[in-house]
Amino acid sequence: MTTKATYTVPGGIHPKYHKELARDRELETPTMPVLLKVSMSQHLGAPAQPTVAKGNTVLRGQRIGEPAGFISAAVHAPTSGIVKAVNTAPTATGAVAASIDIEPDGEDKVDPGLQGNANWQQTNPEDLISAVADCGIAGMGGAGFPTHVKLSPPPGKTIDTLIVNGAECEPYLTADYRLMLEQPERIVEGISIIQHILGVKTVRIAIEDNKPEAIKEMERAASKLHGDIKIVELNTEYPQGAEKQQIYAVTGQEVPSGGLPMDIGALVENVGTAAAIRDAVIDGKPLTERVTTITGVPLQRPSNVVARIGTPISHLVEFCGGVNNSACKLICGGPMMGFAIASEELATTKTTSGILFLAKSQVTAFSSTPCISCGRCVEGCPMRLVPSELSQFIEAEDYEAAEAMNLLDCIECGCCAFQCPATRPLVQHMRRGKAEAMLRRKREQAEKK
Amino acid sequence: MELSITNPIVLAAVTVGGSGLVCGALLAIASKFFAVKEDPRIEKAQDLLPGANCGGCGFAGCADYAKAVVVENAEINLCTPGGNAVLKSLAKLLNKDATAANRKVALVACNGSDEHAQRKFLYNGIADCFAAHATGGGDKKCPYGCLGYGSCARVCPTGAIEITDGRLAIVHPELCISCGACVKTCPRHLITLIPETATIHVLCSSKDKGPVVKKYCKVGCIGCTLCTKQVENKEISMDGTLATVDYTKPFDGSKAIEKCPMNTIVERRMTSAREELGQLELAE
Numbered sequence: 001m002t003t004k005a006t007y008t009v010p011g012g013i014h015p016k017y018h019k020e021l022a023r024d025r026e027l028e029t030p031t032m033p034v035l036l037k038v039s040m041s042q043h044l045g046a047p048a049q050p051t052v053a054k055g056n057t058v059l060r061g062q063r064i065g066e067p068a069g070f071i072s073a074a075v076h077a078p079t080s081g082i083v084k085a086v087n088t089a090p091t092a093t094g095a096v097a098a099s100i101d102i103e104p105d106g107e108d109k110v111d112p113g114l115q116g117n118a119n120w121q122q123t124n125p126e127d128l129i130s131a132v133a134d135c136g137i138a139g140m141g142g143a144g145f146p147t148h149v150k151l152s153p154p155p156g157k158t159i160d161t162l163i164v165n166g167a168e169c170e171p172y173l174t175a176d177y178r179l180m181l182e183q184p185e186r187i188v189e190g191i192s193i194i195q196h197i198l199g200v201k202t203v204r205i206a207i208e209d210n211k212p213e214a215i216k217e218m219e220r221a222a223s224k225l226h227g228d229i230k231i232v233e234l235n236t237e238y239p240q241g242a243e244k245q246q247i248y249a250v251t252g253q254e255v256p257s258g259g260l261p262m263d264i265g266a267l268v269e270n271v272g273t274a275a276a277i278r279d280a281v282i283d284g285k286p287l288t289e290r291v292t293t294i295t296g297v298p299l300q301r302p303s304n305v306v307a308r309i310g311t312p313i314s315h316l317v318e319f320c321g322g323v324n325n326s327a328c329k330l331i332c333g334g335p336m337m338g339f340a341i342a343s344e345e346l347a348t349t350k351t352t353s354g355i356l357f358l359a360k361s362q363v364t365a366f367s368s369t370p371c372i373s374c375g376r377c378v379e380g381c382p383m384r385l386v387p388s389e390l391s392q393f394i395e396a397e398d399y400e401a402a403e404a405m406n407l408l409d410c411i412e413c414g415c416c417a418f419q420c421p422a423t424r425p426l427v428q429h430m431r432r433g434k435a436e437a438m439l440r441r442k443r444e445q446a447e448k449k
Numbered sequence: 450m451e452l453s454i455t456n457p458i459v460l461a462a463v464t465v466g467g468s469g470l471v472c473g474a475l476l477a478i479a480s481k482f483f484a485v486k487e488d489p490r491i492e493k494a495q496d497l498l499p500g501a502n503c504g505g506c507g508f509a510g511c512a513d514y515a516k517a518v519v520v521e522n523a524e525i526n527l528c529t530p531g532g533n534a535v536l537k538s539l540a541k542l543l544n545k546d547a548t549a550a551n552r553k554v555a556l557v558a559c560n561g562s563d564e565h566a567q568r569k570f571l572y573n574g575i576a577d578c579f580a581a582h583a584t585g586g587g588d589k590k591c592p593y594g595c596l597g598y599g600s601c602a603r604v605c606p607t608g609a610i611e612i613t614d615g616r617l618a619i620v621h622p623e624l625c626i627s628c629g630a631c632v633k634t635c636p637r638h639l640i641t642l643i644p645e646t647a648t649i650h651v652l653c654s655s656k657d658k659g660p661v662v663k664k665y666c667k668v669g670c671i672g673c674t675l676c677t678k679q680v681e682n683k684e685i686s687m688d689g690t691l692a693t694v695d696y697t698k699p700f701d702g703s704k705a706i707e708k709c710p711m712n713t714i715v716e717r718r719m720t721s722a723r724e725e726l727g728q729l730e731l732a733e
Contacts, residue, residue: 094586
């Protein structure tokens with residue numbers, strides 16, 4: 001039932017994982033904060049539209065944000081309480097989005113209108129997809145792509161392989177690991193629901209080989225599944241948890257440039273998303289809490305918590321015993337792909353897989369120096385791009401040339417910058433280039449019209 | 450050796466020379482039939498323009514503008530780098546009246562240098578405003594203020610924008626040719642083109658409420674509305690919580706400057722700088 005992966009991603013790196021900090025900490029539920037700040041932009045796509053006003057009373061699971069379009073997700077109240085304000089707040093990326101402040105009443109009353117469906121095996125897939133959409137499920141691996149969109153492939157595309165992503169290749173993070181260890185049944189039930197929705201027989205559960213306990217647990221739980229089920233033991237390497245890299249590692253197939261996994265019949269869902277799908281369908285429970293790893297050397301007690309969405313980071317830090325004064329940098333997410341943030345006042349979202357503190361000794365100021373053409377970034381790039389040349393094109397603002405070198409395929413994993421001996425901020429160059437290239441495309445499309 | 454047509458040298462000379470003559474004749478005929486008549490004034494107008502290709506006139510360069518003034522009857526006073534000299538010579542060429550355009554200069558609507566405005570984190574990345582703005586919303590606490598990484602200064606064709614030690618962009622009006630390149634570049638949309646005659650400016654773009662602004666900037670507009678009460682005909686009005694100057698009418702703003710508790714409103718004469726420069730040139 002467990003097979004060793006035959007493929008490893010091209011490129012990739014082996015950073016220090018530091019998972020030992022939080023790996024053995026069992027899932028805990030922190031106390032309710034005095035104020036929850038629920039952002040309307042917790043997913044990829046259009047931010048949700050707030051549907052409540054100041055002074056309204058809300059119940060847990062009650063919808064407070066309406067999806068704005070198909071690629072968008074609903075947002076629900078994480079607990080019962082009173083809406084204190086509907087304002088705007090910065091997200092982890094620094095963009096500003098609408099946000100709803102809720103003061104919990106301490107009773108945590110669940111909206112009685114929420115209904116589960118224990119009989120999902122007899123329900124038709126469309127109804128299950130709309131249940132998933134109603135519960136506002138978004139990919140919990142980090143990007144937050146609305147799950148109902150992924151589960152509704154357009155006509156003509158069929159999905160034959162479901163890959164369940166338990167790789168968790170980001171250093172420090174152990175949220176998915178703890179979930180696989182402690183609640184494998186939830187994940188497995190979620191998998192069988194996805195199988196039912198898409199009619200998929202082939203399921204591959206991908207876990208890196210540095211998590212043998214998780215492999216064992218998932219193997220035990222997955223024995224209940226029907227079809228061609230296999231646990232794939234991946235060689236530990238970053239960025240194997242990235243969608244396209246994982247598909248390659250598991251199936252040996254490459255997603256075409258500019259394409260989607262469904263183009264080659266694959267669908268990747270994070271283990272956390274699978275568990276959330278289970279809760280949405282069987283319990284009718286909207287996505288209002290998630291497992292988040294709070295870790296880092298300066299933290300008193302690194303932990304894995306099941307925190308309500310909208311919990312301020314400062315509250316979680318307090319729950320973990322605070323940080324000592326060596327703390328220097330705060331990152332929302334993992335060290336490779338997370339966003340450095342400036343304030344502990346930021347709140348968790350559906351995609352906050354981790355909160356990481358770095359100590360002064362771990363952070364160095366750098367200054368970008370000219371490329372020495374050593375090619376280490378090329379070696380490290382899992383998308384087989386040439387970051388050295390790309391970054392120079394972008395520096396010269398020649399976006400056309402950069403686009404011709406497949407700039408838009410960059411997944412911003414950071415392998416190139418990790419490798420660069422000239423300390424060039426390559427990912428930042430790529431992000432800037434991608435933003436400019438997308439703007440150009442939009443302008444061109446507008447001109448055509 | 451006999452010089453007959455069968456001689457290879459003669460044959461080659463005749464063939465090449467002959468085909469050259471034929472082609473020449475064809476070209477001569479073609480040039481008569483397919484000639485495109487172009488107004489000779491276009492070329493003359495182009496010679497008169499300074500050739501900076503700054504795009505400040507709104508056309509794709511000097512050649513395009515030259516064509517536009519002759520063929521499309523475009524305004525002749527649009528060339529800022531050329532100034533009055535070009536305007537006069539274009540007027541002469543096209544027999545038009547030389548009415549000087551209201552010149553414009555760029556203004557950065559932020560006065561929050563590092564001395565006045567706080568930064569929220571240490572930005573250690575590409576020294577470019579666009580990149581800095583995309584990193585956690587920029588390192589300035591004020592989400593609207595000038596980041597000071599000089600993207601505007603780099604696109605300015607005349608080097609009119611200075612980044613001060615306090616990391617704030619300042620336009621030197623005497624050098625500005627109002628081409629608008631900086632306006633398009635600033636990721637925070639802080640730069641606008643204003644009439645050169647304007648003297649009173651609100652150097653803030655923050656849309657935040659007063660108490661919020663006070664937390665991060667010592668010279669930001671807090672929306673107290675005091676200034677609007679110091680002018681007679683609504684020359685300063687409120688756009689939400691931000692005071693804005695109506696540049697269409699000249700007015701006396703000294704009282705407003707005096708009353709502004711944050712010193713956000715300043716007097717800056719755009720023309721005087723240019724005049725001073727002009728006098729300097731004369732003296733030399």
